[in-house]
Amino acid sequence: MSYEGLTLDKEGGIATLTLNRPQQLNAISLPVAQSMAKAIDEVHQDDSLKVLIITGAGRAFCAGLDVTTFKEVDQMSPEELNDLIHTLSLPLYKLSKPTIAAINGTAAGAGLSIVMQCDIRIASQKARFSPAYIRMGLLPDAGATYFLPRIVGIAKAIELMVTGDTIDAAEAEKIGLLNKVVPEEEVMTVARELAERIAKGPSIAIKLIKQAIHVGIHNNLEQQVEWESLAQYICLKTKDHKEGVKSFFEKRQPQFKGK
Numbered sequence: 325m326s327y328e329g330l331t332l333d334k335e336g337g338i339a340t341l342t343l344n345r346p347q348q349l350n351a352i353s354l355p356v357a358q359s360m361a362k363a364i365d366e367v368h369q370d371d372s373l374k375v376l377i378i379t380g381a382g383r384a385f386c387a388g389l390d391v392t393t394f395k396e397v398d399q400m401s402p403e404e405l406n407d408l409i410h411t412l413s414l415p416l417y418k419l420s421k422p423t424i425a426a427i428n429g430t431a432a433g434a435g436l437s438i439v440m441q442c443d444i445r446i447a448s449q450k451a452r453f454s455p456a457y458i459r460m461g462l463l464p465d466a467g468a469t470y471f472l473p474r475i476v477g478i479a480k481a482i483e484l485m486v487t488g489d490t491i492d493a494a495e496a497e498k499i500g501l502l503n504k505v506v507p508e509e510e511v512m513t514v515a516r517e518l519a520e521r522i523a524k525g526p527s528i529a530i531k532l533i534k535q536a537i538h539v540g541i542h543n544n545l546e547q548q549v550e551w552e553s554l555a556q557y558i559c560l561k562t563k564d565h566k567e568g569v570k571s572f573f574e575k576r577q578p579q580f581k582g583k
Contacts, residue, residue: 325366329356332363337374337523338516339367346382351390352434354397357411364415374523374530374582376419377515378442379426388433388456412466417441420531422522426515428508432456432490437466440475443534445501446515447493448508453501454490474541476500526564527582 325332329352333340341363343350352360367376380386389397400408412434416423425442433456439445455472457464464472464485472481476499484491493505506514522530532555540548559565563583571578 325362327359327363329353330359330363332366334370334373336520337372338377338519339370339373339375340377340379341367343378343380343386346380346384348390349384349387349430350380350382350435351387352412353390354393354408356390357408361411361415364419367421368419371582373421374525374527375421375519376423377426377512377519378416378423378438379512379515380428382429384429384435385425385427385431385451386435386438387430388435394460409465412437413441414467417467420534421527422530422534424515424519426511427451427493427502428511430454433464434466437464437468437471440471440501441467444503444518446504446506446511446518447496447502448511449493449505450508451493451496451505452490453493453496454488455485456488458486458488524580526559526562526568526578526580528562528564529559532559 329343329345331342331344333342341360343352343356345351345353345356364376367373397405397408416438422444423442425439425445425447427439427445427447429448429450430452431439432452432454436453436455439453455464455468457468463469468485472484475481476484480499483489491499493502496502497505504514536548536551536555539551543551564578564580567580568578
C-alpha cells in the first residue's frame, strides 16, 4: 500500500517508516498525519512484523507540523483539533511492537513528539531537538507535555518548552532524551542492528514488557505486581518460554518463533 508523504518498507520482520518530504524537512501535512496513522495500523495488523523503525528522508527527521497547514488548523472546531492531535499522538505510542526512532537530523515541534513516542531513540551527532511551539505562541502537543517531563524531568521540560531552545544530540543524550548518539552515516545501521536483535526475540514477552512499562507509569506497586503476575502466566504458557529453557540446558542460542 502507498502512503502520502512517507514510505513503509518491510524486511526480515522489521518495518521501516520513512517520512519522505525532504524538501519540506519532512514537515507533517494533514494528509501525512492520516497516512502515518494508517501505516502504523498496517504494522500493527501484520503479525510477521516484530519491530518498527521510523526515520526521515534527507537532512531532517521531522520539522513538525507543516506551517502551510496552520491556516486550516486555525479554522478547526475543538472536536476536529482533538481528532488531529489524537492522530499525531496515539497510534505510534500505542503500537504493541517496539519502536525505534532513527533520528537523522532535526526533530522539532511535532517531530520531537514523534521521537518521544518511540521506545528507543538513536540519533546522528548532527541531530538537533526543539519543542519550537512557543515561537508561534502555541502549547507543545502531540503528547509532548506528557512525554518530555517523564523523560527529562519537570524542570528541564518546562525550561525547554517555555524557551523553545534547540539542543544538540550531545545535550539530548546527557538529559536522557536519547539512548545513543552515533556518527551520521551509522544511524540506520545501528538502528537496524538493534531492530534485528529485537525481531529475533520472544515477541509475546517483548510485547508484554512494553505494555507493563506503559501501565506501570500509572499503577502503584501492588497493581503493577498483579499485572506482572498475569503477564508472566501468559509467558509461561508460550512455546518461546519452553524453547528458552531447552536452549539453556542444551547450551545454545534460543530460536524463538513468537508463539
